Amino acid sequence: MSYYPKKLAAIISLFENLAESERRETLISYADQAKNHEPKEGEVFDFEDFRKDEECTDSVGIYLRMDENQKYYFKIKLGPHVQTLTRAMSSILCKGLHGITSEELQSIQQDFVPKIVGAELIRARSQTVYYLLTRLKTASQVWEKRLLRHATQ
Amino acid sequence: MISNYIHPGALVSTQWVADHLDDPSFCIVESNEDILLYDTGHLPGAVHIDWRRDLQDGLVRDYIQTKDFAALCSRHGITPETTVVFYGDKSNWWSCYALWVFRLFGHTKVKVMNGGRDKWIAEGRPLVRDIPEKKSVNYPIPSKRLDNEIRAFFENTLVHSHQKRPLIDVRSPGEFSGEITHMPDYPQEGVLRGGHIPGAHSVPWKRAVNEDGTFKSAEELRKIYQEELGLQLEDDLIAYCRIGERSSHTWFVLTYLLGFSHVRNYDGSWTEWGNRVGAPIEK
Numbered sequence: 001m002s003y004y005p006k007k008l009a010a011i012i013s014l015f016e017n018l019a020e021s022e023r024r025e026t027l028i029s030y031a032d033q034a035k036n037h038e039p040k041e042g043e044v045f046d047f048e049d050f051r052k053d054e055e056c057t058d059s060v061g062i063y064l065r066m067d068e069n070q071k072y073y074f075k076i077k078l079g080p081h082v083q084t085l086t087r088a089m090s091s092i093l094c095k096g097l098h099g100i101t102s103e104e105l106q107s108i109q110q111d112f113v114p115k116i117v118g119a120e121l122i123r124a125r126s127q128t129v130y131y132l133l134t135r136l137k138t139a140s141q142v143w144e145k146r147l148l149r150h151a152t153q
Numbered sequence: 154m155i156s157n158y159i160h161p162g163a164l165v166s167t168q169w170v171a172d173h174l175d176d177p178s179f180c181i182v183e184s185n186e187d188i189l190l191y192d193t194g195h196l197p198g199a200v201h202i203d204w205r206r207d208l209q210d211g212l213v214r215d216y217i218q219t220k221d222f223a224a225l226c227s228r229h230g231i232t233p234e235t236t237v238v239f240y241g242d243k244s245n246w247w248s249c250y251a252l253w254v255f256r257l258f259g260h261t262k263v264k265v266m267n268g269g270r271d272k273w274i275a276e277g278r279p280l281v282r283d284i285p286e287k288k289s290v291n292y293p294i295p296s297k298r299l300d301n302e303i304r305a306f307f308e309n310t311l312v313h314s315h316q317k318r319p320l321i322d323v324r325s326p327g328e329f330s331g332e333i334t335h336m337p338d339y340p341q342e343g344v345l346r347g348g349h350i351p352g353a354h355s356v357p358w359k360r361a362v363n364e365d366g367t368f369k370s371a372e373e374l375r376k377i378y379q380e381e382l383g384l385q386l387e388d389d390l391i392a393y394c395r396i397g398e399r400s401s402h403t404w405f406v407l408t409y410l411l412g413f414s415h416v417r418n419y420d421g422s423w424t425e426w427g428n429r430v431g432a433p434i435e436k
Contacts, residue, residue, distance in 0.1 A: 024189060024192050025192070027189060027192075028189060028192050028193055031189065031193065032193075054337070054338075055335055055338070055339060055340045055341060056338060056340075057338050057339065058338075083186075083187040083188075083189070083190075084187050084188075084189035084190055084192075084193055085187075085188065085189055088189070120206065121188055121189070123188065123205065127340045128340075
């Protein structure tokens, strides 16, 4: 059985109990909040990775901060052409992974995505919803390698 | 300016749509690639038709059957006399696709809103989130699907290629050359070989539109398809892309705006051809 951090588990549980129409409404509500999870002007992060990959519709920026207890906080900036579902998932991940540890983050399986989105809405052209989690994991790995390198120098 | 097209009534402006929002003889249909976009806001009174859930069979790679089409229309208050006005995202790819599927079932009263959803929004026109309550009607089950008339299958396309009849590949130049096996800015949709159908001409769909997603003038379109490619209005043409949506856009241009009389959309497109064992490929 897959493990999910507490906040993400609560979001998954909420979606699993929604009827299809309510699921869509809730996803729209999360998509509407995506702007709130973008980095604010002047905000400082430990690591930033903003890029547009060849197979993505638009750019995705990952911004992470690690606190003194080694817990992560993420912000995500999306280009204007990113689809609604991806915008919803960026809000969900920023909320659901708030204060997560590195071990927790790396252990999250992608199988939570259809639990939230529903199989009906996952299509070949909405794969970015999976891609976001990969980008968050990669960002934390790169940041941790930098920390380690710095510590051993 | 919408003029000089062979069937000018098939293309309407955003202002025209705004003036007809309350006209019961019309049904405004939004069809998008972004599956939640309609839910974020749509034209007042517009209904949503999802290209996959509503138009495609859930099991077999094919379109719905005639009875399902009748049920879909009935649910949305569409009768054979209703003029359906399509619009959507992505420069109207999916609205043209939905329009083509409606034609596949013999529904003739169809129009596209020029510039699609983006133009409507850019002009500051209103969007609403209310789902319109359409009075259910009884759309008679069409006697057949026009698979032989406006749709091409693999076998038809293979014969077409062997006979060196005109084939139009509307994908990007990189996909046509086989340099990439996915659409630029899109994920890989599962294709094993890159390239194009032997003998196909490369005319990316995008050449038919302006920066704002509106269709180019009839003169500009004629220059591309008739002067550059040398196509004749009576030619037997097949257009294709990856899954049939971009080629629906070109099908609309050729059929409605330029008046070609025999254009078929090969909806199996490259995701079928590029995976098919033994299918000939050119690079």
